[in-house]
Amino acid sequence: MATPAVPGPAGPRGAVGPGEGLPAVFVTRPIPDAARARLERSAQVDVFDGADAPTPAELVSRCRGVVGLLASSADRVDGALLDACPRITVVSNLAVGYDNVDVPAMTRRNVPVGNTPGVLTDATADLAFALVLATARRVVEARDAVLAGRWKSWDPGFMLGMELSGSTLGILGAGRIGRAVARRALGFGMRVVAWSRSARAPLGPGLEAVELVEFDGLFETSDVVSVHVALAPSTVHLVGVRELALMKRSAILVNTARGAVVDQAALVEALRTGSIGGAGLDVTEVEPIPLGDPLLSFANCVVLPHIGSATTVTRVAMAELAVDNLLAGLRGEVLPACVNPEVYGTAR
Ligand code: 8YV
Numbered sequence: 001m002a003t004p005a006v007p008g009p010a011g012p013r014g015a016v017g018p019g020e021g022l023p024a025v026f027v028t029r030p031i032p033d034a035a036r037a038r039l040e041r042s043a044q045v046d047v048f049d050g051a052d053a054p055t056p057a058e059l060v061s062r063c064r065g066v067v068g069l070l071a072s073s074a075d076r077v078d079g080a081l082l083d084a085c086p087r088i089t090v091v092s093n094l095a096v097g098y099d100n101v102d103v104p105a106m107t108r109r110n111v112p113v114g115n116t117p118g119v120l121t122d123a124t125a126d127l128a129f130a131l132v133l134a135t136a137r138r139v140v141e142a143r144d145a146v147l148a149g150r151w152k153s154w155d156p157g158f159m160l161g162m163e164l165s166g167s168t169l170g171i172l173g174a175g176r177i178g179r180a181v182a183r184r185a186l187g188f189g190m191r192v193v194a195w196s197r198s199a200r201a202p203l204g205p206g207l208e209a210v211e212l213v214e215f216d217g218l219f220e221t222s223d224v225v226s227v228h229v230a231l232a233p234s235t236v237h238l239v240g241v242r243e244l245a246l247m248k249r250s251a252i253l254v255n256t257a258r259g260a261v262v263d264q265a266a267l268v269e270a271l272r273t274g275s276i277g278g279a280g281l282d283v284t285e286v287e288p289i290p291l292g293d294p295l296l297s298f299a300n301c302v303v304l305p306h307i308g309s310a311t312t313v314t315r316v317a318m319a320e321l322a323v324d325n326l327l328a329g330l331r332g333e334v335l336p337a338c339v340n341p342e343v344y345g346t347a348r
Contacts, residue, residue: 023330025068028054028075029094035319042327043068060084068326073097074287079105090329094322095309096120098339099231099258107340114325114335118176119317120309125180127308128256131280132169132185132224134302135252136162141299162223162250162277165189170222171210172239173229173257174199181226182210193218219246224254231258239263244270250277256308259285264295271298282308 025039027047039045046062048054053074054062063069063085071077073095079102082088092114093101106113134140138161145151145159169185171178174196182192183206192210194203195218202208219225225247229235239253240263247253253276255262264285270276278300284293287306295301309318325335334344 023068024066025070025326025330026062026066027070028059029072031070031094031319031322032316034316035323038320039070039323039326043330056081063088068092068330070094070322070326071100073100076100077106078102079109082106082109082111089332090114090326090335092322092326092329092335094318097230097258099260101339103340107343110343112329112335112341112343113339114322114329114337115339116318116321116325117337119321120314121176121180123311123314124177124256124308125184127282127304127310128177128181128226128228128254129184131254131256131282131302131304132164132226132252135254135278135280135300136164136167136224138300140302144299162252164224167191167223168193168221170194170213170218170225172218172225172227174203174210174212175228175230177256178226178228179203179207181228182207186210190224193221216246219243220248222251223248224252227253227255227257227261229257229261231260235261237261237263237266239267241266241269244276247276249275252276252278252280254280256282259283259287268294271295271301278302280304282306 022042022044025043025045027045030047030049036045048062053072056076059075060081063081065087066085067087067089069077069088070092071094077091077100082105088111090112091101091106094116096115096117098113098115101113103113138159142159165188168191171182171192171194174194178194182194182203185192186209193213194210195213195215201212203210227239229238238261244266253267267279271279280302282304283306284303289295289303295303309315321337325337328335
């Protein structure tokens, strides 16, 4: 972990040296004890312990004077925050996604940004597949039927769903998590197709059977479309009216990436008109989703509270990597997982 410092032309701003006392950091959500204890050995740690994430005003007020920020995807980290809190030298995001961080604004101020790639791949892929199974086999609807006393007798036509074996799974975005979902789908006897802007076939060991297809073709041929692209300006509403219209009437949309990749109003309309078969969502455009949201009114739509990485093992690993990133930044070293390595003046 002792990566040598590689300062850029200007160097990461304001790195704290030994002998100046422990640097102050703000952690926006409670993190597992071992990671917190490790951080406390090298920093004065202020952990936000509110029931919800800090409001933007709370974030600014708690970040005044700190040099390190450990944020979650619920926190908007932008140029205005850094201007209000100019001592911040490093931002560590407790997530692989970093759409909540204005990275160009951080880079302009020479602030490295860390994320947590790799450690949450399997947990998130498992959850995506849980949504595939839940929607294809109507698990939540069936449980609700039991609780509501609608299980009267064994009925050969009751709660019929989609047979996964032999069906086609379309992976939208063939990064780490998309490929991990593809592996699971192959294990279930599914045909797997994938669309990616950058990946080339084969997608990796064990994925030789995955066929790369055109964007429209993915929607037209898949029985289940699973979304795995990062949220960026180019992917906002990547799945909209047009793409939903391309899908089979029986097909299911699963999203464990970011809510805004899917045009939620268009999805509501597709579910309302029955132009697709169902949806399984771990993420929504507004989180938490308001209780009156129309998405929550469809029996064939399962909405989860953004729990893709929510296993104990994974959350510990995420916190450890986020702390590694934060500590490296405080020391002026290259972050182990840095999304804007250009702050060091060298591409990595
Ligand atoms: C996090 C995630 O739980 O890593 C991501 O990008 O979406 C989840 O693993 C969440 O973003 C908390 O920061």
